[in-house]
Each structure stands twice: as C-alpha cells, then as structure tokens.
Amino acid sequence: MAKTAQIRDALSKFLQSADDHNRLAAAELGRTALQSGIGVVEWAGTVHSVVLETLQTTHSPENRERLGNAAQVFLMECLSAYDMAFQGAREARMALRHQIERMEAHDQRIAREMHDTAGQLLVSAYMELHLAAHASSGAAPYLSKANALLDQVQSHLRRFAQELRPPVLDDLGLMPALRALGQSIATRGSIAVTVEGDTNGRLAPPVEVALYRTAEEALSNVVKHSGAAHAEVLVERRPHEVRCTVTDDGVGFSDSDSLLNPRLGLIGLRERLRPLGGSIRWGSIPSLEGSMAQGSTVIATVPLKEEVRYATESIDR
Numbered sequence: 001m002a003k004t005a006q007i008r009d010a011l012s013k014f015l016q017s018a019d020d021h022n023r024l025a026a027a028e029l030g031r032t033a034l035q036s037g038i039g040v041v042e043w044a045g046t047v048h049s050v051v052l053e054t055l056q057t058t059h060s061p062e063n064r065e066r067l068g069n070a071a072q073v074f075l076m077e078c079l080s081a082y083d084m085a086f087q088g089a090r091e092a093r094m095a096l097r098h099q100i101e102r103m104e105a106h107d108q109r110i111a112r113e114m115h116d117t118a119g120q121l122l123v124s125a126y127m128e129l130h131l132a133a134h135a136s137s138g139a140a141p142y143l144s145k146a147n148a149l150l151d152q153v154q155s156h157l158r159r160f161a162q163e164l165r166p167p168v169l170d171d172l173g174l175m176p177a178l179r180a181l182g183q184s185i186a187t188r189g190s191i192a193v194t195v196e197g198d199t200n201g202r203l204a205p206p207v208e209v210a211l212y213r214t215a216e217e218a219l220s221n222v223v224k225h226s227g228a229a230h231a232e233v234l235v236e237r238r239p240h241e242v243r244c245t246v247t248d249d250g251v252g253f254s255d256s257d258s259l260l261n262p263r264l265g266l267i268g269l270r271e272r273l274r275p276l277g278g279s280i281r282w283g284s285i286p287s288l289e290g291s292m293a294q295g296s297t298v299i300a301t302v303p304l305k306e307e308v309r310y311a312t313e314s315i316d317r
Contacts, residue, residue, distance in 0.1 A: 007050045007078075014074045015054070015067050026077035033081075040082045047078045094275065125150055166212075174199055174208040178215055178233055190223045191248075197235035203242060207302050210276055211235070211244040214269050214300040218246035226250025226296060240304055247297045252284030269300065278302035 010029055014022045033043045051071045055064060129147050169177035175198060182193030202208070215233050222231045228250030236243045270280050278301055285295040 004046070004050055007047055008054065011050060011054055011071065011074055014077075015070050018070055018073060023077050026074050027080050030078045030081035033078075034085060040079070043082070044075070044079060047075055051075060169208060169212055170205075173202050174211060175235065177208075177212055178235070181212075181216060181219065182233065185219060185223065191228055192230045193219065194230070194232045195235075196232065198237065199235060199242065200237050203237075203304075206276060207242065207304075210272050210278065210302060211242065211300060213272060214244055214280065214298070215246055217266075217269055218298040221298075222246070222248045222250060222296075226252075228295065237304075242302050242304060244300045245297060246299075247285065247295060249295045252294065252296045253282065266298070273300060273302060276302050277305065 007029060010022070010025050014026055029047075030043070051074065055068055055071060129150070166177050166180060168180050175195070178195045182195045185191060185193050203211075219231055219233070222228050226248050228248035231246060231248040234245045234247075236245075266280060266282060273280055280298065280300045282296065282298045285297055
C-alpha cells in the first residue's frame with residue numbers, strides 16, 4: 001500500500017492546487033493500491049483517515065469548509081481506479097450474459113429447426129417408403145432396412161435437438177425439463193436419476209437455462225467419471241435464491257480433479273452463473289467411516305433478484 005506519508009503529501013499538494021497533475025497523482029495512488037491487491041474498503045478507510053487528520057489541523061471554519069470540499073474530490077480521485085475496475089467488471093459480466101443468451105437462442109433455433117423441418121422430411125420419407133413397399137413386393141426387404149435406418153436417424157435427431165435446447169424447458173419450465181433429462185439418462189441405461197423439489201412457479205428464462213445446464217453438465221460428469229449407480233437432482237427455491245444440487249453415490253472427486261479441469265466443465269458453469277450473480281460449489285461426500293469418498297455433490301446457487309423474477313403461477317407440476 002502507498003505509505004500514509006505519500007497520501008499526506010499528495011493531499012497537501014492537491015489542497016494547494018487541484019490541477020490535472022495533482023488529480024492524476026491522486027488517481028495513481030489508487031491504481032497502485034488496486035494493483036497491490038488492497039481492498040476498496042481498506043483503501044478508502046486509509047485515505048479517509050489522512051483526510052480527517054489534515055482537516056483537524058485547520059482551525060478556520062471557512063478554510064475547513066473549502067478544504068473539506070477539495071479533500072472530498074481528492075478522495076474520489078483516489079478511488080477512481082476502483083470505480084473503473086468495478087464498472088469494467090460489470091460491463092464484462094453483462095457482455096458475457098448477453099453472449100450466453102445469444103448462444104442459447106442460436107441453439108434454440110437449431111433445435112426447433114431440427115425438430116420441425118427435419119421431422120417433416122422424415123415423415124415424408126416414411127410415406128414414400130410405405131408406398132414403394134406396396135408397389136413392389138420384391139423391394140420390401142430393402143425398403144424395410146431403409147426404414148430401420150430412418151428410425152435411427154430420427155432417434156439421433158431427436159436426441160440432438162433435446163441436447164441443444166429441450167423444448168420442454170421453454171414450454172413447461174425447469175422441473176419438467178429436469179425430469180425429462182433424468183428419464184433420458186435412465187433410458188440410455190446409464191444410471192438411475194431422481195429429480196426432487198419445486199420452483200414454486202416459473203423462474204426467469206436465463207435462470208432456468210443456467211440451472212438446467214448445470215444439472216446437465218453435472219449428470220454428464222457422473223455418467224462419464226463417477227461409476228455411480230444413482231444420482232439425485234434437488235431444486236430448492238428459497239426467499240432470495242434458488243439452489244440446484246446434484247449428488248451421486250460414485251467414487252467422488254479425486255485430488256487431481258480441479259475446477260479448471262476442462263473434462264469436468266465446471267469452469268464453464270461458473271462463467272454461465274456469474275452474470276446472474278450465481279455461484280457453484282463442488283466436492284466429495286465423505287463416507288460414514290470418514291476414510292473414502294461416498295459420492296460427489298455439485299451445488300449451484302442463483303439469487304432471485306427483482307429483475308430476474310418471473311412472476312407467473314406455477315406450471316411446473
């Protein structure tokens with residue numbers, strides 16, 4: 001931190017002349033403190049103490065008022081670096097949030113296109129195959145094989161559309177989408193998934209998408225890495241926040257599993273939640289014996305601020 005003597009010297013020069021040079025000197029003190037890792041509260045308290053100390057030596061009421069106004073400007077200049085840093089962080093969060101929303105909207109358009117257009121084409125292909133099979137009995141075995149291949153194409157397209165952006169998330173909300181996700185994982189024979197809880201009404205679309213993606217990524221990690229037989233997704237809506245917890249009965253996280261490990265995808269979830277003021281925590285669940293892990297847990301929390309509330313009656317159930 002800049003020494004108190006440096007602050008006192010800069011303040012003395014500023015009170016004599018609040019020109020651009022002395023303003024820049026005050027701002028530079030703030031930038032040095034910020035780069036040194038000094039928190040804004042600590043830095044403001046230090047500068048404020050020096051300002052009070054200086055003003056207390058001024059006995060004339062007129063001079064004290066004049067110097068007090070100048071000292072206030074000095075304090076603001078000392079804090080300008082912090083203000084710009086906070087503003088930059090806010091703008092970065094908003095830009096990230098808008099980028100995520102654009103990506104989700106893009107995925108939504110692709111999913112709808114795959115579901116509607118590709119689905120209609122497949123229906124037409126099925127009808128043509130059906131007509132061809134009745135028109136030429138000798139071609140029936142080949143047409144039957146082609147029909148089976150189209151069934152596989154339809155199944156893959158449906159799954160891809162679901163993974164891009166499940167329509168049930170937009171149409172019915174978070175809880176039905178999570179239940180559909182759990183059923184899809186169980187149908188593929190991976191693990192059993194239980195979905196519990198309630199949102200007590202629709203949440204803001206960005207919140208629903210963020211929590212759905214969190215559960216989706218966490219369950220993907222469970223399937224790929226945990227060796228678990230069962231996973232649970234629990235959604236809890238509290239007065240000022242909503243929480244999504246994913247737990248499993250697998251091997252838990254190893255010491256080498258880091259938040260930055262790209263295979264876990266948790267850093268992407270953290271960046272997705274951050275623009276909403278949300279956070280993510282993760283870790284292993286200790287066994288009753290306290291020796292080995294007995295599963296893992298991932299907890300995502302998003303505050304329910306007024307601007308992200310979605311005031312409709314519950315249609316999740």
